[in-house]
Amino acid sequence: MTFEVTILGNSSARPTANKHHAAHVLNVREQFFLIDCGEGTQAQLMRYGIAPARIRAIFISHLHGDHLYGLFPLLSTLNLLGRKTPLPLFAPEPLGELLANVFRRLETELSYEIQYTPVDTRKNCKIFENKTMEVWTIPLRHRVPAAGYLFREKEPELNVRKTAIETYGLGVVQIVAAKRGEAITLPDGRLLPNEALTYRPYAPRSYAYCSDTLYSAKVARIVQGVDLLYHEATYAMAEKALARQRGHSTTLQAAKVASMAGADKLLIGHFSSRYKDESLLETEARTLFPNTFIACEGKTFSIPLKRLQPEE
Amino acid sequence: MTFEVTILGNSSARPTANKHHAAHVLNVREQFFLIDCGEGTQAQLMRYGIAPARIRAIFISHLHGDHLYGLFPLLSTLNLLGRKTPLPLFAPEPLGELLANVFRRLETELSYEIQYTPVDTRKNCKIFENKTMEVWTIPLRHRVPAAGYLFREKEPELNVRKTAIETYGLGVVQIVAAKRGEAITLPDGRLLPNEALTYRPYAPRSYAYCSDTLYSAKVARIVQGVDLLYHEATYAMAEKALARQRGHSTTLQAAKVASMAGADKLLIGHFSSRYKDESLLETEARTLFPNTFIACEGKTFSIPLKRLQPEE
Numbered sequence: 134m135t136f137e138v139t140i141l142g143n144s145s146a147r148p149t150a151n152k153h154h155a156a157h158v159l160n161v162r163e164q165f166f167l168i169d170c171g172e173g174t175q176a177q178l179m180r181y182g183i184a185p186a187r188i189r190a191i192f193i194s195h196l197h198g199d200h201l202y203g204l205f206p207l208l209s210t211l212n213l214l215g216r217k218t219p220l221p222l223f224a225p226e227p228l229g230e231l232l233a234n235v236f237r238r239l240e241t242e243l244s245y246e247i248q249y250t251p252v253d254t255r256k257n258c259k260i261f262e263n264k265t266m267e268v269w270t271i272p273l274r275h276r277v278p279a280a281g282y283l284f285r286e287k288e289p290e291l292n293v294r295k296t297a298i299e300t301y302g303l304g305v306v307q308i309v310a311a312k313r314g315e316a317i318t319l320p321d322g323r324l325l326p327n328e329a330l331t332y333r334p335y336a337p338r339s340y341a342y343c344s345d346t347l348y349s350a351k352v353a354r355i356v357q358g359v360d361l362l363y364h365e366a367t368y369a370m371a372e373k374a375l376a377r378q379r380g381h382s383t384t385l386q387a388a389k390v391a392s393m394a395g396a397d398k399l400l401i402g403h404f405s406s407r408y409k410d411e412s413l414l415e416t417e418a419r420t421l422f423p424n425t426f427i428a429c430e431g432k433t434f435s436i437p438l439k440r441l442q443p444e445e
Numbered sequence: 446m447t448f449e450v451t452i453l454g455n456s457s458a459r460p461t462a463n464k465h466h467a468a469h470v471l472n473v474r475e476q477f478f479l480i481d482c483g484e485g486t487q488a489q490l491m492r493y494g495i496a497p498a499r500i501r502a503i504f505i506s507h508l509h510g511d512h513l514y515g516l517f518p519l520l521s522t523l524n525l526l527g528r529k530t531p532l533p534l535f536a537p538e539p540l541g542e543l544l545a546n547v548f549r550r551l552e553t554e555l556s557y558e559i560q561y562t563p564v565d566t567r568k569n570c571k572i573f574e575n576k577t578m579e580v581w582t583i584p585l586r587h588r589v590p591a592a593g594y595l596f597r598e599k600e601p602e603l604n605v606r607k608t609a610i611e612t613y614g615l616g617v618v619q620i621v622a623a624k625r626g627e628a629i630t631l632p633d634g635r636l637l638p639n640e641a642l643t644y645r646p647y648a649p650r651s652y653a654y655c656s657d658t659l660y661s662a663k664v665a666r667i668v669q670g671v672d673l674l675y676h677e678a679t680y681a682m683a684e685k686a687l688a689r690q691r692g693h694s695t696t697l698q699a700a701k702v703a704s705m706a707g708a709d710k711l712l713i714g715h716f717s718s719r720y721k722d723e724s725l726l727e728t729e730a731r732t733l734f735p736n737t738f739i740a741c742e743g744k745t746f747s748i749p750l751k752r753l754q755p756e757e
Contacts, residue, residue, distance in 0.1 A: 147497075147522050148488045148518070149488050149491045149492070150488050150489075150491065150492040153488075172487075172515070175459065175460060176460045176461050176485065177462075179459070179461045180461070180462040185459075196550070198521045198551060198553065199518075202517050202518040203484070205510060205514050205517075206466075206484040206510055206511075209510045209511075209514075210460075213459065227550055230550070231546075231547065234550075235546075238542070238543045239508050239543075240508075277552060
């Protein structure tokens, strides 16, 4: 029941052999989701032991080169690997058109279908869903249309308390109804509210990716209660004016969003190249939100499943 | 008086952290020329200590992703660095249009001018020239229009032999004329042919880049006498039929071109990922052309200046 994000790259500066542009991979129970795709992402996937062929869907936050120049070569490699499975791709317009144009001019015919969905960056809506999870857009405020993404496990089916089954002598039909969240009427006419019969087996986990963006209170409302929040912090608090001018956030603004959202843990990154000692940015964010960490390239942040017990 | 090529990447396979797609940098007396630009080229430049800002011109052989996907991000980085110097770019059509399209859709406005020259891949002609060197196209035979590039130092100005100056009592006007290659008529009417008066101070050096291509005898004629020849050898000799089908060469075909051209040294690469032990490919090429080496990523191949002495 894995739920973890691996940082493939997280730099806003010029890429070097050990510093790559934005790309995060979220592993939700062995389904892999790629978020942003800076240059060199496919090599980074290999370096950290994630087969590119396993990518289930791709989410691009905005159309700046440092967040997408690795996409053309990654999609080409999936073609060389003979991928047949369609690949859902979510990004603001006009990425679909841009991709089609590049591949047409390079006479690249893909072996698989790219299922491109343009993202409306002004809306907070569900864009992807399967049995275990869903993905919601987060409107960001940047120099170009930009969206963050909130990944959430679905609510699990309820567990029925053993003590309730025994006490009330529940049959199969009643147990199935209780698992669906329904109340039960006993043969003697007593109504048992669902809460008296069931409990959540575990708390669904969530990860939010917010880059690039100005500080936004709306973001904090949308990601309310998130377990792990990645929020860009391109600048230190001293450069607040510059951050605003360039459509970016400071360390303290990222921490403020995490704090307002009641997040469990905050990851910061996309640091300007002016900061030689990035640990100072971590320290700064921790003054407001202590559970802050740098989204270091190559690091994996796991959210363990918290199994819940019924309150007796 | 440097003349050396550094291999930034040379793989036809999927790129990994230590295996990059095609990109060579030629340093001619501290002028840097980039030839092909696979994904990750800018990080490779940094890794091998070559400042991207120093690139004087870029030459792209053909429009396949593994030879050009590093170009968009490299050009963007030059923009971030605030480059003002125009950048000559040579490539087959429609690269200019493709670049313009990508940058327009990503709203990238460059701080410098890209001086794009479409390359006619059917012709062997001079496309670049400055005081010290010139660049010629080499028609290649691939699945899409493709050109190799021949980089040649210009013939240096002739040196006038000291013995001739003394023997014939030459004055400044006569010396300057002799340096230009002219014959001299002495006051007593004797005609001195230029060869009797001058010698080349050094032999101009040359490097040819031939990738991707089928075997072509025409290539050998064009690169006649080249010092250093890079020729792709995607396949071993046993895969000759496959090489033909895919528009590539074998080890022996690369060696044959080097041999027919009277090259001094041959570099081979662009190997298919099927070869785990690439040294076998080197061994194979050496059976026909002993002075063959693998164009290993990160290696620099220098051609020292050979100073010549007058024959007395």
